[in-house]
Amino acid sequence: MTPKLDGILETAVYVDDMGAAHAFYEGLLGLKRMVKGDRLYAYDVGPGAALLVFHRGHTGEDVATPGGIVPGHDTTGPSHFAFRISADMVQPWRSHLTANNIEIISEVTWPAGGVSLYFKDPDGNVLEVAAPPNWPNFQS
Known part of the structure; x- marks a missing residue:
């Protein structure tokens, strides 16, 4: 198991x-x-x-710490992650991003009814603020 x-x-x-x-x-x-x-x-x-x-x-190199070795890791190109927000925060986030000249590159309304706003950080990583429901395990 x-x-x-x-x-x-x-x-x-x-x-x-x-x-x-x-x-x-x-x-x-x-x-x-x-x-x-x-x-x-x-x-x-x-x-x-x-x-x-x-x-x-x-x-990329291993790092020795007093508690043990942290294995090296690195990546190239943009990555993605999402912040969880409540449904009533979609519009405030939309307004905040726009007011700060951050382009919303995509907005998705999911089949379950949740909304995601996608934008980029200065290095081109794709960030998302996501309001439920979208995933079955993310209702509120």
Whole structure:
């Protein structure tokens, strides 16, 4: 039997300009930075969840920590992740992005009735704010 998972603890994006990324994730999206390092910023995205912003090209090697080795990882090209929002926050997010000259590159109304707004960060990563219902396990 497969052991139970409790959700996603972290998701990550890779960026070329850490300063621009911080201005975007903290300044525009209002995320609180929890960790600041040369190769990684970590942001609080809600109870028990973190967004890791890695400096592209600086994370491929293993890193020794007092608690053990963190295996190297890296990626090229844009990635994607979604923030959970409530249905009543779709219009405020639409307005906030527009007011800050962030292009909404797509808006999707899902068959179950949820709405997603897609936009890009300064490195071209595709971000989404998603309101339920869309996935069967994401109702509200």
